[in-house]
Amino acid sequence: xxxxxxxxxxxxxxxxxxxxxxxxxxxxxxxxxxxxxxxxxxxxxxxxxxxxxxxxxxxxxxxxxxxxxxxxxxxxxxxxxxxxxxxxxxxxxxxxxxxxxxxxxxxxxxxxxxxxxxxxxxxxxxxxxxxxxxxxxxxxxxxxxxxxxxxxxxxxxxxxxxxxxxxxxxxxxxxxxxxxxxxxxxxxxxxxxxxxxxxxxxxxxxxxxxxxxxxxxxxxxxxxxxxxxxxxxxxxxxxxxxxxxxxxxxxxxxxxxxxxxxxxxxxxxxxxxxxxxxxxxxxxxxxxxxxxxxxxxxxxxxxxxxxxxxxxxxxxxxxxxxxxxxxxxxxxxxxxxxxxxxxxxxxxxxxxxxxxxxxxxxxxxxxxxxxxxxxxxxxxxxxxxxxxxxxxxxxxxxxxxxxxxxxxxxx
Amino acid sequence: xxxxxxxxxxxxxxxxxxxxxxxxxxxxxxxxxxxxxxxxxxxxxxxxxxxxxxxxxxxxxxxxxxxxxxxxxxxxxxxxxxxxxxxxxxxxxxxxxxxxxxxxxxxxxxxxxxxxxxxxxxxxxxxxxxxxxxxxxxxxxxxxxxxxxxxxxxxxxxxxxxxxxxxxxxxxxxxxxxxxxxxxxxxxxxxxxxxxxxxxxxxxxxxxxxxxxxxxxxxxxxxxxxxxxxxxxxxxxxxxxxxxxxxxxxxxxxxxxxxxxxxxxxxxxxxxxxxxxxxxxxxxxxxxxxxxxxxxxxxxxxxxxxxxxxxxxxxxxxxxxxx
Numbered sequence: 204x205x206x207x208x209x210x211x212x213x214x215x216x217x218x219x220x221x222x223x224x225x226x227x228x229x230x231x232x233x234x235x236x237x238x239x240x241x242x243x244x245x246x247x248x249x250x251x252x253x254x255x256x257x258x259x260x261x262x263x264x265x266x267x268x269x270x271x272x273x274x275x276x277x278x279x280x281x282x283x284x285x286x287x288x289x290x291x292x293x294x295x296x297x298x299x300x301x302x303x304x305x306x307x308x309x310x311x312x313x314x315x316x317x318x319x320x321x322x323x324x325x326x327x328x329x330x331x332x333x334x335x336x337x338x339x340x341x342x343x344x345x346x347x348x349x350x351x352x353x354x355x356x357x358x359x360x361x362x363x364x365x366x367x368x369x370x371x372x373x374x375x376x377x378x379x380x381x382x383x384x385x386x387x388x389x390x391x392x393x394x395x396x397x398x399x400x401x402x403x404x405x406x407x408x409x410x411x412x413x414x415x416x417x418x419x420x421x422x423x424x425x426x427x428x429x430x431x432x433x434x435x436x437x438x439x440x441x442x443x444x445x446x447x448x449x450x451x452x453x454x455x456x457x458x459x460x461x462x463x464x465x466x467x468x469x470x471x472x473x474x475x476x477x478x479x480x481x482x483x484x485x486x487x488x489x490x491x492x493x494x495x496x497x498x499x500x501x502x503x504x505x506x507x508x509x510x511x512x513x514x515x516x517x518x519x520x521x522x523x524x525x526x527x528x529x530x531x532x533x534x535x536x537x538x539x540x541x542x543x544x545x546x547x548x549x550x551x552x553x554x555x556x557x558x559x560x561x562x563x564x565x566x567x568x569x570x571x572x573x574x575x576x577x578x579x580x581x582x583x584x585x586x587x588x589x590x591x592x593x594x595x596x597x598x599x600x601x602x603x604x605x606x607x608x609x610x611x612x613x614x
Numbered sequence: 615x616x617x618x619x620x621x622x623x624x625x626x627x628x629x630x631x632x633x634x635x636x637x638x639x640x641x642x643x644x645x646x647x648x649x650x651x652x653x654x655x656x657x658x659x660x661x662x663x664x665x666x667x668x669x670x671x672x673x674x675x676x677x678x679x680x681x682x683x684x685x686x687x688x689x690x691x692x693x694x695x696x697x698x699x700x701x702x703x704x705x706x707x708x709x710x711x712x713x714x715x716x717x718x719x720x721x722x723x724x725x726x727x728x729x730x731x732x733x734x735x736x737x738x739x740x741x742x743x744x745x746x747x748x749x750x751x752x753x754x755x756x757x758x759x760x761x762x763x764x765x766x767x768x769x770x771x772x773x774x775x776x777x778x779x780x781x782x783x784x785x786x787x788x789x790x791x792x793x794x795x796x797x798x799x800x801x802x803x804x805x806x807x808x809x810x811x812x813x814x815x816x817x818x819x820x821x822x823x824x825x826x827x828x829x830x831x832x833x834x835x836x837x838x839x840x841x842x843x844x845x846x847x848x849x850x851x852x853x854x855x856x857x858x859x860x861x862x863x864x865x866x867x868x869x870x871x872x873x874x875x876x877x878x879x880x881x882x883x884x885x886x887x888x889x890x891x892x893x894x895x896x897x898x899x900x901x902x903x904x905x906x907x908x909x910x911x912x913x914x915x916x917x918x919x920x921x922x923x924x925x926x927x928x929x930x931x932x933x934x935x936x937x
Contacts, residue, residue, distance in 0.1 A: 367913030383743035418672020454672025598917030611880035614931025
């Protein structure tokens with residue numbers, strides 16, 4: 204029998220109210236949080252672990268050091284974003300005009316925590332990223348200083364100033380790279396997964412892509428081919444409700460994009476993208492399945508971005524989020540109250556509160572970690588500021604592996 | 615008459631045609647068909663004509679291009695605005711379908727459709743993928759598709775009118791770098807031909823040919839050259855296919871010197887075609903090409919601005935050719 208109609212739903216758990224975002228220490232709240240993790244999985248299909256009695260609450264085994272690292276990475280991403288916003292708003296010498304990831308940190312960190320991020324290139328898991336790449340890069344292990352330098356187009360930046368934020372790439376940690384286009388990255392990622400399967404190297408490929416990718420032919424091609432070929436591939440669709448300025452309901456007939464996995468006979472999972480542990484749980488299930496040869500998973504993380512689509516219009520120095528006017532939105536503006544509602548379910552707060560509730564950290568320790576992350580971001584941008592600019596004539600290099608092309612602008 | 619931007623002029627033309635033809639449709643993604651200009655009413659096609667005729671699609675340029683073609687084959691005038699992020703995602707539909715259907719059907723298929731393809735590639739920091747000025751070369755190569763590239767708001771309006779009324783598919787390139795250009799544009803509907811170049815500056819020493827986003831720098835260069843005593847003639851191609859060979863040949867027969875300027879890559883840039891056509895028809899002329907090197911545009915402003923053809927490059931190249 205086909206497993207495709209065997210949709211497992213636990214209605215008792217599903218109907219539980221979502222966990223209170225402001226978790227106070229205590230056993231009762233902790234249990235409520237656990238129930239919330241179940242509630243987030245509104246659609247999950249024939250996951251092997253479930254069949255063996257595994258609840259999929261993998262966070263139960265996370266060592267304290269790893270929990271702390273996850274929280275630390277969330278703080279690092281948050282303060283990288285905030286520092287970058289302030290650079291854009293206050294430093295006229297900063298040339299980067301970037302896309303922000305703030306608000307979505309728990310997705311990148313929860314997924315990457317389930318991946319291999321260190322090792323040789325035929326050992327690490329691969330991540331393909333979107334144009335909103337800075338969070339994915341940091342979660343995967345990209346050096347913050349070099350990334351900050353790249354985003355300001357410095358010669359010693361991550362990619363020598365050739366790429367910038369939408370084209371970041373770091374093979375050393377398996378970060379295949381950002382992609383400024385909407386569509387091609389997911390099927391490209393399945394190609395990497397195909398190569399991995401063909402050579403038997405037991406790696407897993409993740410693509411982070413937005414809700415805007417649903418409408419592209421590439422979305423369906425990636426799911427179809429990865430399902431047909433049982434590829435070690437995970438499509439992490441970050442549904443932050445808007446592609447650029449258009450609400451996803453304009454391009455997708457379903458409320459949950461994860462439902463799109465159904466016709467391809469692969470698991471489609473909805474997760475609360477604000478909660479790093481819930482993201483980790485579903486990512487870990489998908490990674491185990493992929494590595495064991497079970498094929499792909501589509502994860503839809505419900506989340507939100509705190510800034511506008513591009514750059515920092517509407518934002519103020521020192522303040523988190525962009526509430527003001529964005530001329531690029533032309534005629535469609537997201538409601539300020541929607542943004543404030545999502546900020547009340549903040550991924551930094553949630554991860555901090557969970558670790559305090561678990562007794563992993565005291566609030567003072569958590570605050571100290573965040574302060575250190577802020578300092579790291581300030582130091583990274585200061586380092587980047589001191590890096591050399593590119594040499595103009597180097598623009599003729601790196602077209603091919605060897606040599607350079609001719610200058611043609613002089614006639 | 616009022617000062618109007620490039621896109622206001624375009625939407626004014628479209629609004630008139632959509633009011634006149636209740637069947638005409640518009641497809642867009644991400645960028646709503648909205649434009650404002652001081653002292654004139656805001657144009658909002660989506661609001662005025664409703665979502666039944668003006669559709670906001672998901673990010674799917676393949677569908678936009680194919681659906682525009684299909685609407686045209688069904689007998690409705692159709693226009694789509696494809697932003698620069700996706701202006702080659704739709705290539706197959708335009709190249710292998712729109713461009714060939716009239717021929718393949720023995721003249722039966724009619725396609726009153728317009729593909730507005732936004733181009734960028736003039737902005738430091740955008741990096742490789744968001745810099746795709748080279749599509750002028752790709753699309754002008756296709757038989758059966760008229761490929762035009764207006765460089766002024768007035769031409770943008772007149773050529774849009776012609777493009778909509780033309781029964782053949784038109785690729786209408788919009789250099790986003792011209793977004794802030796403003797000039798006096800008539801309020802009345804008028805048409806500008808899709809097969810004529812424009813002589814922007816009359817001169818006798820050298821012919822400088824460019825198009826679209828290259829024009830502001832070329833006109834700036836011409837002013838500098840005139841101030842130095844040279845008499846350059848400047849031609850704005852406007853139409854890449856069909857190309858106005860007569861205007862080009864006439865000019866170079868007079869000047870005997872031809873300098874082409876493109877923001878596109880050197881290999882197969884529009885100027886390469888210009889030089890080939892002139893070389894076939896004018897004896898004893900000298901030629902030079904200024905173009906972007908055959909490299910993806912790097913993000914770094916130092917590298918990019920050094921590589922991007924500018925007025926200084928045009929002045930220096932013109933002097934080499936004339937001197």
